[in-house]
Amino acid sequence: MNKGHIPERTCRSCGRKGPRSVLLRFYVTEGRLIEDLQGTLPGRGIYCCNESTCRERLAKSKKVLKAG
Numbered sequence: 001m002n003k004g005h006i007p008e009r010t011c012r013s014c015g016r017k018g019p020r021s022v023l024l025r026f027y028v029t030e031g032r033l034i035e036d037l038q039g040t041l042p043g044r045g046i047y048c049c050n051e052s053t054c055r056e057r058l059a060k061s062k063k064v065l066k067a068g
């Protein structure tokens with residue numbers, strides 16, 4: 001297998017891929033997007049670039065917010 005491979009996460013806003021360490025983790029509760037600073041909050045994680053444009057687009061995505 002591919003040892004040493006860094007697992008990638010996909011930004012739900014723009015679709016760009018990157019290592020988990022550079023993407024922010026969020027989760028959705030009651031239709032609101034919450035930043036998961038510790039990476040320990042329950043629910044399915046949503047990853048997003050650490051860029052205001054991406055974060056704003058994600059926060060407006062009905063599709064993402066519905067999933068929670």
Ligand SMILES: [Zn+2]
Binds near residue numbers: 011016054
């Ligand atoms: Zn992005």
